[in-house]
Amino acid sequence: MAETIAFYTLSVLILGLAVLVVTAKNTVHSVVSLVMTFLCVAALYVVLEAEFLAVIQILVYAGGIVVLYLFVVMLVNVGRPPEEHRDPRRLSVLGLGLAGAMLLEVAGIVAYSYSRSTSSVTAPAGPSPVQGNTEELGWLLYTDYLIPFELASVLLLVAMVGAIVLARRDL
């Protein structure tokens, strides 16, 4: 019961704040709404008893990445009103198409999950020898998901090198 109330309250907050992110006139206001959205998502993780994920969500997104956003926004756009687009509807067909595809995909996922019985959920490859949320996650990352984990880190490295190459023309 309490979980349901918490879930719906948080969902309303997340969606409302996410709408504020894209509608706020002032860029700094929308970045602050984004921080609030991330914090509410972290609270949602806590409701799902994924407290490690919640803490990492706050640490990485709310505490690190959005600070950099704010940094850039403050440097680039100090008190200047946003520019109006000449034709705000110029991409409306593409947007509608993408939204429709997204809706179809979500409907497909829901239909697929209902078509499978709950017992057929695949069990992990072997019983993990560790207890607790964080330990379990670490165990999975270094056994079953080792290659995706390493690939993700390589991807980050590639992005970093790419950014440096783009920024420095003389390289």
Place this chain on the structure above:
Amino acid sequence: MIDTVFWPLVKIVVLLNAVMVSVTFMTLLERKVIAWAQSRLGPMRVGPYGVLQAIADPIKLILKEDITPAKADKVMFTLAPIMSLVPAFVVFAVIPFGADPFYYVADINVGLLFIVSVTSIGVYGIILAGWASNSKYPLLASLRASAQLISYEIAVTMTLVSLILTAGTLSMVGIVEAQQEAGVWFGFIQPVAFVLVLIGGLAETNRAPFDMPEAEQELTGGFHTEYSGMRFALFFLAEYANMIVISAVIVVLFWGGWLRPFPSVDALAVLDYIPQWCWFFFKMFMVLYLFIWIRATLPRYRYDQLMRIGWKVLIPIAIANVVITAVVKVLL
């Protein structure tokens, strides 16, 4: 219901009031210690030896007019002090002042990460205060603050990884228990980590010699230039509450939390008659005194020096420390 709602609430109320009272007396202690370091007397007028200055200052701040600049962003200007204060207070939830569950609000299994992540939210107060003031010095200060906090956060978090490897747990209670089992405080096993966390802690609380965001001489007070009255007091409260948090974290991680000195030597068991929370608060006081001592001793860094130390010295040392700790842990 009583165990899950009532007692935690009572503990939270007691803890928050204790923090606020200790902040007021921290300001007095700081003024006194700096005065002694400089062969002055410090505050002497209010009460015997000026002890009531700690009460007089907050009363003055509450009674002062609370000014909002005409060109400021009203919402953000009001929100900023709150956003810097709340994370500083939330962190106290996971700090164990004693072994018994009576002495802490919560023992969550990601306690240390919780502290790191919640304190990383506090920087928004400073950034938004500088931006919302719509004034050039606060804006410069908030840019400095965001750059500084992000750089030092990386070093501190990397250092904490080596400590987690030593302790084998993220829970704050678990870390102290690990020190009891090891029979030695982690400050002696990880001295490099202690120095790194101390430097990083000074930088993250904007204390001298890293007080660039509020450098009085060059930024006229920095991000809180435009603030007055109670909202200025909130920033003040947040800074000192953060100092208390950092000292508590250092005590838990490196100086054995509530443990007595030499926890493995039975001959000193008589020291157990001193309650655990007394040890904790005594150690916390020592670390806080160290902070004030450093402020009275060291001149402020130049901004480029500050960034160079963060990125080119602290982070490589932190990474090397993690690698060495991991290797030693595997070999033993």
